[in-house]
Amino acid sequence: MHELTRRELGAGILAGIAFPFPAHAATVxxxxxxxxxxxxxxxxxTAINAAIAAAASRPGGxxxxxxxxxxxxxxxxxxxRVTLSLAKGAVIEAAEGLGYDMPEDIEQLYQDFGHSHWRNSLIWGDDVQDVAIVGSGMIHGVGLTRDGPGARWKAQTGERPLSMRGMSAQDIGKLEPDAAAMRGRGNKAIALKNGRNIHLSGFAMLKCGHFAILATGTQGLTIRDLSIDTDRDGIDLDxxxxxVVERCRVNTPNxxxxxxxxxxxxxxxxxxxNIxxxxxxxxxxxxxxxxxxxRGTTQLLAPDRDRPTGRIKLGTESNGGYRNILIEDCSFTHCRGLALETVDGGVMENVVARRLTMQDVTTAPIFLRLGDRRRGPTGTAIGAIRxxxxxxxxxxxxxxxxxxxxxxxxxxPIEDVSLTDIRLSYRGGGTAGDAARRPEEHAAAYPEPSMFGVLPAWGxxxxxxxxxxxxxxxxxxTTPDARPPFVSEDVADVHVTRTPLWRS
Structure with missing residues (x-):
């Protein structure tokens, strides 16, 4: 085995690559x-795994x-203590067929198969620390599947969006094969469980299965300057x-x-x-x-029968809740808007979203939902948003x-929400019949803007x-709308300033 040093490589193949762990660069x-x-x-x-094992055996990685x-x-x-460096022109391609590591043998009660397994992935790490994947290469998930079985939770209310109610069992089955069909198959590109001090930067990802990146229980994670174009979820932080996730482009129509x-x-x-x-x-x-x-826009619907997805969201899985979340200086294009949801008992608090721009918004630009799905162990309570x-x-x-x-x-009720300096421009076209609608509660339903149907207000x-x-x-x-701009029901302690119209 020949080990290359930084001196040997000089200004060559590793030039311009930032190493988050400088000690790793001593041995290449x-x-x-x-x-x-x-x-x-x-x-x-097999060869790449052998190289990773050799690098890990060095005292400094x-x-x-x-x-x-x-x-x-x-x-x-x-x-x-290993950095995986993808040089320009390097492509790690997910092979087609059976041959991926077996999924963990665990009980997957309260979340679907994809959220519950990590080892059946193209690249995975369990309880690793001081790890990086860097460089300008690509990860191409050609052989990965976007499908997997749903949760085994018995109370199936709220398992799927209401927009999927018209789908046949056969159609659902195509999206959610049973667990046996997943053995040997890969269904995500990068999976991290319980990791610490992990950096992902610089590379592109294409068609990466259920998740391009799934990080569960991970602490000290930095994701920077990635370009992800994939057939299901992009970056999932569970x-x-x-x-910190910054300067990433993520395209996910489905x-x-x-x-x-x-x-x-x-x-x-x-x-x-702290995200x-x-x-x-x-x-x-x-x-x-x-x-x-x-930048094509020919796809009309996502698999849930709503328009293309591709947004930033908190939820849907929300048992543990969220706190201290900052979303800033981001753009949304031809996708759904910002969604902040807790339906499985968790508390959402101290969330800030600022300086966001959205164009061609396919559902609601802003959606806050406190629901009562409670997909969790006995004793799970209703959560809170404040x-x-x-x-x-x-x-x-x-x-x-x-x-x-x-x-x-x-x-x-949802409590303590402020909306400041917000401009929303709608296409218009609502009718007087729409204005008369009174949406159902749908307390246990999967949270999605379409769950309430056409709303009685346009703004x-x-x-x-x-x-x-x-x-x-x-x-x-941009065109007339017969509905009022505002409608409120069972809302108290509302303070409105610098807003020309208010109707409830």
Whole structure:
């Protein structure tokens, strides 16, 4: 085995790559010295895993270099104190067929198969620390599946969006095969469980299965300068703390782009906390057309039968709750808007979203929902939403059916929400019949703006809320709309300033 030093590589293949762990750069191991071919034909995961093991055996760790080439792989196993460096022109390709590590043998009661397993992935790390994946190469999930079984929770109310009610059992079965069908298959690109001090930066990801990145119980995670164009979820941050996601482009027409969750996947309630998402761009363009620059908009519906997804969201899995979340300086294009949801007993508090721009919003620009799904162990209570502050949000081209919505529950109102300097421009077209609608509670339903149908207001609809502060809200439509701009039901302690119209 030949180990390359930084001196040997000089200004060559590692030039311009930032190493988050400088000690790893002292030893560089080229995967080709362990037999990797990178010819797009051979299976190279055995060689890459051998290089990772060799780097991990060094006292200060090391860097595993993947030079230009196409490396077909099954599961790649991350180890502590190793940086995986993807050179320009390097592609790690998920091999097709069976050959991925087996999913963990755990009881998956309160979240679906994808959230409950990590090892059946293209790249995975369990309880690793001081790990990085860097460089300008690509991870291409050609052989990954986006599908997997749903939760085994017996009370199936709220398992799927109401927009899927018309789908046949056969159609649902295609999206949710049973667990036996998943053995040997890979269903995510990068999976991290209980990791510490992990950096992901610089590379692109294409068509990455159920998740491009799933981080569960991870602390000290930095995700920076990634370009992700994938067929389901982009970046999922589940039960994490001390996380920064910045300068990422994430295109996900079929599911959420950047999402914070607090599921029961670790077998206990764990809050997602101290998270910053900033300077990111999310979208719902046709799959692959963000990376190639075409930005297509031919896809009309996501698999849930609503319009393309691609947003930033808190939820849906929310057992442990969320606190201290900052979302700032992000753009949303041809996708759903900001969604802040807790329906599984967790408390959402101290959430700030500011300086957001949205164009061609496919459902609601802002959606806050406190629900009563309670997908969790016996004794799970109704959660709470309080201390949410939204400011300097500009959204245009909004689907007329979906006003900004804030919806709590009877005796469980959403509390202490401020809307400051927000401009929303809708397409208009609502009717007098729409204005007469009184949406059902749907307390146990899966939270989604479409759950309430066409709303009776075209600008802002609030129900079961207390302590609302609205300052500088500007609403407009490009065509006439017969509904009032505002409707509120069971809302108290509302303070409105610098807002020209208020009707309830």
């Amino acid at each position: 191991i080229d995967v080709r010295t362990h037999g990797a071919r990178g010819d797009g034909k051979a299976i190279d995961s 090391g860097t595993v270099l993947v030079p230009a080439g196409r490396y077909r792989c099954f599961s790649i196993r991350l180890r502590s 039960c994490v703390r001390d996380v 599911d959420d782009a950047i999402v914070v969750k607090a599921s029961y996947a670790l077998g206990r309630n764990v809050a997602a906390e 910053v998402v900033r300077n990111c761009a999310v979208s719902g363009f046709d799959l692959g057309t963000m990376l190639d620059g075409m 201390g949410v502050h939204l400011s300097q949000i500009v959204a245009t081209g909004i689907d007329h059916r979906y006003a900004a919505g804030i919806a709590g529950l009877p005796d469980h 802002l609809w609030m129900r079961q809320a207390r302590g609302m502060r609205i300052d500088g809200l500007e609403l407009s439509t």
